[in-house]
Amino acid sequence: MDAITSFDFSILNFIQEHFRCDFLDGVCRFMGAVGNMGLIWIVFAVVLLFFKKTRTAGMIALLSMGVAYLLGDLVIKPIVQRPRPFTFESELNMFWGVDLISKKPSNYSFPSGHSAAAWAFTTSLLIKRRTLGLIAVAPAVLMVLSRLYLYVHFPTDVLCGALLGAATAFVMVLIFKKTGLEARISKN
Numbered sequence: 754m755d756a757i758t759s760f761d762f763s764i765l766n767f768i769q770e771h772f773r774c775d776f777l778d779g780v781c782r783f784m785g786a787v788g789n790m791g792l793i794w795i796v797f798a799v800v801l802l803f804f805k806k807t808r809t810a811g812m813i814a815l816l817s818m819g820v821a822y823l824l825g826d827l828v829i830k831p832i833v834q835r836p837r838p839f840t841f842e843s844e845l846n847m848f849w850g851v852d853l854i855s856k857k858p859s860n861y862s863f864p865s866g867h868s869a870a871a872w873a874f875t876t877s878l879l880i881k882r883r884t885l886g887l888i889a890v891a892p893a894v895l896m897v898l899s900r901l902y903l904y905v906h907f908p909t910d911v912l913c914g915a916l917l918g919a920a921t922a923f924v925m926v927l928i929f930k931k932t933g934l935e936a937r938i939s940k941n
Contacts, residue, residue: 758841761907765838768901777902784892784899785855791818791870793892798874801885809938810881813929817873817922825869825917826860835863839904855903865906868914869921871896876922 787793795818801811837858871893879886897915900906906914929935 757909758907761909762838762841764908765901765904769904772902780895781899781902782855784896785867785903785905788867788871788896788899791822791866791874794818794870794874797889798877801882807882807885809929809935810878810885812934812938813881813922813925814874814877817877817918817925818870820925821869821873821918821921822866824921825864825914826866829864829917830861833863834861835907835910837862837905838907855905858905862906863910863913864917865897865900865911865914867900868897868906868911869918872915872918873922874918876919877925880922880926 795815798811798814798818801807801814839857875886875889875893877886878889893915897911900911901908929938
C-alpha cells in the first residue's frame with residue numbers, strides 16, 4: 754500500500770506544482786460542486802427519461818449511478834477507510850496543511866463517488882446512445898481530473914471509482930437485456 758500511496762502522491766504533487774492557476778481553480782471548484790451527490794449526472798439522466806429514444810439510457814444511467822453509490826459509499830468506503838490526501842501527515846505529502854480551494858469532504862477517499870457517478874452515466878450512454886456518450890466523455894474526464902486537482906482524491910481513488918461506475922453500467926445493460934426491461938421501456 755505504501756508504494757501505491759507514494760505513486761499517488763507523486764502524481765498529485767506534480768499537478769499541484771505545475772498546473773495550479775486561477776482559471777483551473779475555478780473550473781475544478783465548479784466541477785466538484787456540480788458533481789456533489791451526482792447532481793449533474795442525475796439531472797441529465799432525468800432529462801433523458803422524457804424522450805422515447807433515450808428513455809432506456811436514462812433509466813440505466815440512474816440505476817447504475819444508484820448501485821455505484823451503494824457499493825462505493827456505503828460498502829467499500831467503510832471497509833477500506835482510506836484517508837483523503839489532504840489529511841496525510843507524511844514526507845510524501847508535500848502539500849499537507851495547504852488550504853484547500855474546495856470544501857473538505859468528510860467521508861473516506863476510496864473509491865471516488867464523483868468518478869463513479871460520472872462514469873456510470875457516461876458508460877450507460879456510450880453503450881445505449883453512442884453519440885450522447887461521446888459528448889459526455891469530456892465532462893466525465895474533467896470531473897475525474899478535478900478530484901485530483903482539488904487534492905481530495907488519490908489517482909487510484911478516481912481510477913477505481915470510474916471502473917466501478919463503468920462496471921455498474923455494463924451490469925445494468927445486461928440486466929435490462931436479459932430481463933426484457935429494455936424492450937418494454939422502448940415500447941412505451
